[in-house]
Amino acid sequence: MYDKNVKGKFYDIQGFSVHDGPGIRTTCFLKGCPLRCLWCHSPESQEFGPELNWMEIKCSGIEECGKCLNVCPHGAITPGGTKKSPTGDKDLTLVKVDRSKCDNCGKCAEACPAQALYICGKDYTVEELMERIRREKPFYDTSGGGVTISGGECLNQPEFLLNFLKACKDEDIHTAVDTTGFAQWELIESILPYTDIFLYDLKHMDSEMHKRGTGVPNELILENARKIAKAGGKFQIRVPVMPLYNESEENFDKLGKFVLELGDAVEVVQLLPYHNLGVVKWERLGRDHPVLEATAPSNEFMEMRKKQLEDMGLTNVIIH
Ligand code: SF4
Numbered sequence: 001m002y003d004k005n006v007k008g009k010f011y012d013i014q015g016f017s018v019h020d021g022p023g024i025r026t027t028c029f030l031k032g033c034p035l036r037c038l039w040c041h042s043p044e045s046q047e048f049g050p051e052l053n054w055m056e057i058k059c060s061g062i063e064e065c066g067k068c069l070n071v072c073p074h075g076a077i078t079p080g081g082t083k084k085s086p087t088g089d090k091d092l093t094l095v096k097v098d099r100s101k102c103d104n105c106g107k108c109a110e111a112c113p114a115q116a117l118y119i120c121g122k123d124y125t126v127e128e129l130m131e132r133i134r135r136e137k138p139f140y141d142t143s144g145g146g147v148t149i150s151g152g153e154c155l156n157q158p159e160f161l162l163n164f165l166k167a168c169k170d171e172d173i174h175t176a177v178d179t180t181g182f183a184q185w186e187l188i189e190s191i192l193p194y195t196d197i198f199l200y201d202l203k204h205m206d207s208e209m210h211k212r213g214t215g216v217p218n219e220l221i222l223e224n225a226r227k228i229a230k231a232g233g234k235f236q237i238r239v240p241v242m243p244l245y246n247e248s249e250e251n252f253d254k255l256g257k258f259v260l261e262l263g264d265a266v267e268v269v270q271l272l273p274y275h276n277l278g279v280v281k282w283e284r285l286g287r288d289h290p291v292l293e294a295t296a297p298s299n300e301f302m303e304m305r306k307k308q309l310e311d312m313g314l315t316n317v318i319i320h
């Protein structure tokens with residue numbers, strides 16, 4: 001039994017995902033996260049509430065449009081910088097959003113014909129989401145895929161998560177829960193019977209360094225991983241690899257030992273090379289991107305760390 005009317009707040013839903021668990025999947029991204037990772041590629045996931053985004057590239061400019069200028073009840077939108085018109089023969093005046101005045105009401109987004117302004121954060125009930133999931137089920141069935149529920153931190157919306165996972169299992173759909181592991185054990189325990197695999201991040205094995213990179217220590221995360229393994233849960237361990245943060249041989253040695261401790265619970269270890277493609281998302285939200293010195297690790301470096309883990313006895317280590 002589950003409640004099909006419970007609502008969750010999402011920032012995105014992606015079909016045909018092939019990197020968030022086995023097979024072809026639909027990945028559902030819930031809003032809200034207790035971590036603040038310096039390398040976060042999805043800053044729109046961090047806050048629980050809806051947030052206004054503005055994409056300069058889509059804005060037609062005040063001379064051509066300007067429809068957003070007079071709709072804001074708080075006067076948060078005014079003329080801003082300029083950009084060249086698509087033909088390059090004139091300057092277009094852009095808009096700017098004063099975030100200190102904006103309460104994310106969404107009126108300007110409704111008025112924007114180009115969808116340069118848009119609100120990120122939409123509610124779906126369990127049943128509304130299941131209607132979409134059912135349409136994509138044939139692809140899961142032929143590929144060994146299913147549904148991945150991600151975030152943000154999906155355990156931040158525990159009532160929705162539990163009911164949605166129950167709905168999926170009622171219809172024989174494979175479920176993956178992508179989590180930071182930074183949550184009360186009781187919440188994790190409640191979803192265990194309905195979760196086929198946890199996509200579980202191990203960002204740094206040293207707690208102080210973990211806190212520097214994410215804002216929280218790692219003890220709870222490691223302890224929850226041990227408890228999940230003991231309770232019979234399965235893992236795809238995910239490791240974002242960031243030069244100048246967690247890439248050292250010593251950290252990977254500790255990581256390998258910890259993963260071995262989890263034993264047969266670990267089905268896959270996925271090494272994710274750092275990239276900075278998410279920077280533009282911070283700009284859309286009008287936020288400064290955290291300063292991070294890291295550059296993308298080379299293929300050779302990723303292969304070296306993969307081999308280090310394999311030499312320790314880990315199997316099924318993949319790079320993506
Ligand atoms: S979301 Fe609402 S408050 Fe914010 S800029 Fe747009 S109209 Fe103004």
Ligand code: SF4
Nearest residue numbers: 059060065066068112
């Ligand atoms: S309504 Fe949209 S496209 Fe038009 S000026 Fe405002 S942000 Fe730009």
